[in-house]
Amino acid sequence: MEIEFHCASGSPYAWRVWLALEHKALAYDLKMLSFSAGDLQKPEFLVLNPRHKVPVIVDHGFALYESAAILEYLEDTYPDSGGRLFPPGAKSRALVRRLVREADEYLARALEAMVDEILFKPAAEWNGAAIAHARDTFAQELAHFECALNSDFLVEGAGAADFTLYPLIALALRMELRKPDLALRSAVGPKLGAWMQRVEALPYFARTYPPHWKSS
Secondary structure, three states, X not given: OOEEEEEEOOOHHHHHHHHHHHHOOOOEEEEEEOOOOOHHHOHHHHOOOOOOOOOEEEEOOEEEEOHHHHHHHHHHHOOOOOOOOOOOOHHHHHHHHHHHHHHHHHHHHHHHHHHHHHOXXXXXXXXXXXXXXXXXXXXXXXXXXXXXXXXXXOOOOOOHHHHHHHHHXXXXXXXXXXXXXXXXXXXXXXXXXXXXXXXXXXXXXXXHOOHHHOOO
């Protein structure tokens, strides 16, 4: 039975899970939802996640939300399928979990502050000070991850930490289409830039690229 994967185009948290499903070569039934159509407010979706958010997976009747928890579940439930999301050693696994936590706690918070202003408000209502603060915080966090990257991927091979970090950066860079003076591309250091290219070269990456980004 395929895993039901409830996703919405452009959500970095859903993208994380999409990359993980592909990395582990798991069969899934993609349920692409629409923010603008109100799909996340519909009663049938709230049964799966009362917090109105993607991603959600349903595996043999078991519904799970929160992307970090989903990645842990996929690794624990399907340890021998596809590639690993977490390396085998306790110290390496702890390092992955720490990087995931740092990305979600610090980088994602700054990103969400920019998203709230730039993507969900008309330009005339943007709070310039709030955007500038979030942008600077995001850039500082990029510098932290630049220092943390000492091999081709964050911890051993591609896995949970990479699939967490990449979509957050990609969405931030995407926002420059609406606000070019964010200038976040210049804040991506050389190691992170090369790492992003390696993620994009993964054989399944193109299948997970946000559909609505392809046409704009």
